[in-house]
Amino acid sequence: MMIYKILNKIFTTIQDIQHSIYLKVSVNNGLKLGKNAVVRNNVSFGSEPFLVEIGDETRIASGVTFVTHSGATINIRKLTGYESVRNFGRIKVGKNCAIGSNSVILQDVEIGDNCVLGANSVLSESMPENTVYAGNPAKYICEIEDYADVLKKTTIDYPIDLEKDRKKLNHWLIQNLPEKFKITR
Template sequence: MSKILLFGGGGHSKSCVDVIESSGEYEISGIVDPFLKKLDLPFELINKEEPYEFLRRTIDNALISVGQLKSSETRKKLYSKLKEYKFNLPIIQSKYAYKSKYSEIDEGTILMHFSLVNSYSTIGKNCIINSKSLIEHDVEVGDHCHIATGAILNGGVKVGNETFIGSNTVIAQGKCIGNHCVISAGLFINEDIPDGKTIKRRS
């Protein structure tokens, strides 16, 4: 079994561990987080600054296990750093997720439990496709995106780079969501959203 390092030891990492263990493809060698003093999970905590060169000597694979809400910057910077040191960033798929053989997913993306990626969809690099989210046919999701729990992207939806789609939000068929957008939880989006827009629920 190949070894893998997780970069980020917060709440999202706990879900990532569960997904990795369900897949049975990788053995977790440790969790890298320079901001933590203690780890809740039963793995080695590596909290040194800039440990990349040292770790890369013995381990090839890495997953970014930092979560993403309003901004993708932390995940994007980690992605660039790991690429600089030539880590392999595999696609991680839960045993309980479904990915059509006609879909395409790029490196570093994780498909969480019971997520579904339907035919002729494409998902970019370093994305989180979270639990019970639905990516329908012909959907395009850019790089460094988070499609949160229970979100639904209906057929032909396009999502730009570095965008967050909140839990249980539904994007209507064929709509386009721009780059750097934040769409709050529990919304129905039936219009195109331009780059950089934040859409919140009305109180």
């Protein structure tokens, strides 16, 4: 067990260093990263990070990919009459947004302020502010306040001071979180 903990610590430290370097290089190459924005590991800004803008207080979960160009143009340019086809576009994510794990955001997309994009979504159209989208392709689910109401109903009530110590919070959750699961409809 001790060897596992040591190896896990080494692996996560290396991953964190790689992520930190990648993020700094992306910012140096023009990525616009807002104040207090959080970008988790394994996020890809592609070869044109200068075409991506992320707003203040926005959270980008791990595995998210920003696609600022169409790679298919390489094949299309081999066709007669299409030799000059090029396709690039900007991506703008507003303030106070949450982008779920492993989502893909395609070029020419703007996400308004206060939006949530569900995990594993593929977003090919812009999202108005205060909305929740999810799926492949991503579709409108609800307004952000409706989603907040759902979350409020399922909120777990625990001593907030536990948030200062993640180990204590994890222990509390293991001991106290009820085993209830969503029912299939």
